[in-house]
Amino acid sequence: MVTEKKQIFIVDDDESVCRALSILLGTYGFNVDTFTSAVKFLSVVADSAPGCLILDIHMPMMDGWQVLEQLPPLGRRRPFIIISADKNNGIKNRALKAGAVGVLQKPFDDQNLIDLIDVAFGKKEKI
Numbered sequence: 001m002v003t004e005k006k007q008i009f010i011v012d013d014d015e016s017v018c019r020a021l022s023i024l025l026g027t028y029g030f031n032v033d034t035f036t037s038a039v040k041f042l043s044v045v046a047d048s049a050p051g052c053l054i055l056d057i058h059m060p061m062m063d064g065w066q067v068l069e070q071l072p073p074l075g076r077r078r079p080f081i082i083i084s085a086d087k088n089n090g091i092k093n094r095a096l097k098a099g100a101v102g103v104l105q106k107p108f109d110d111q112n113l114i115d116l117i118d119v120a121f122g123k124k125e126k127i
Helices: 015-027 038-044 064-070 089-097 110-120
Strands: 007-011 031-035 052-056 080-084 102-105
Touching: 007 015, 007 038, 015 031, 015 110, 031 038, 038 064, 052 064, 052 110, 064 080, 080 089, 080 110, 089 102, 102 110
Parallel strands: 007 031, 007 052, 052 080, 080 102
Antiparallel strands: none
């Protein structure tokens, strides 16, 4: 029996964050594509492409909120997790209202990210 690798899309303007998360998630067997620009992500990845989006909020040119506005409305086919270095609780509330699976404040524990990804893919109940 062949199991297909689950797709993860990471959008963060910090290349070191993209690289670290790509290595981490690759060790868990995920197929990972990273983008240091929200514009690049939106131009390359089709709305219909399945997978989980890990999205930074504060980025130049186009921030995470603007990315979410570009995606199909609630009921999206692609679950998303917000990551941010910002300590503002308003981000968490806004992200959850927008339909985020969860919100992680950088730096975050690797297992917390894996747990949220499991929720996103339906392997685990919402945390």
